[in-house]
Amino acid sequence: MRVTPQTTGRVLKRAQYRNHRAADRALAAIGTTLVQWDALRAIDEAPSSSAHALAVATFQSDQSFGTLAARLVAQDLIERAPGRGRRVEHRLTDAGKRMLAAGQAVTAEVTARSFAELSAAELGTLHALLERVGVPVD
Structure with missing residues (x-):
């Protein structure tokens, strides 16, 4: 296969999709x-x-975020309160803090498995390269 921006974009999207699917299953x-x-x-x-x-x-x-926030309020994971002007502010409840902590442990494990085949140097290179992708050129 010839490496092009399009094929590289698809490989990147596939890696992200696999990582997200694994995280969703674990969560x-x-x-x-x-x-x-x-x-x-x-x-x-x-x-x-x-x-x-x-x-x-x-x-x-x-x-979409408004719909999601309503679900999180219904699950007692966040609270919403009036802020300045028309702004609605969001805060985690105690249950939300516990779910966040549990999820952090789960996603850390999934992400570690996703990148396990890369050495520390390769991971650093990948990170640096991805930081440059999609940056607008003026």
């Missing part, structure tokens, strides 16, 4: 999904963030 065992766990992670990293900021941080539309 299901503790009662959550990758999307839900990622939202908890984003809320934990940026407490009191707006729904829009959290949607951007989790690669979702504002509407």
Whole structure:
């Protein structure tokens, strides 16, 4: 196979898909999904963030994040409160903090397995290269 930006993009997408599928399967065992766990992670990293900021941080539309946040509230994993202006702020509940911690252990193990075939040097090179991919050229 000839290596082109298109074939490389597909290989990258396939690796991401495999990692996400493995994480979803492992997270299901503790009662959550990758999307839900990622939202908890984003809320934990940026407490009191707006729904829009959290949607951007989790690669979702504002509407999708709003639907997800409503599910997380119903599961008592987050709370939403009025902020400045029309802003709605998000915070983890105690149950959300426990789910986040459990999910971090699960995803760390899955990610370690996903990258197990790479040496530390190869992982560093891959990281550096991926940091450059998709950067707009002015």
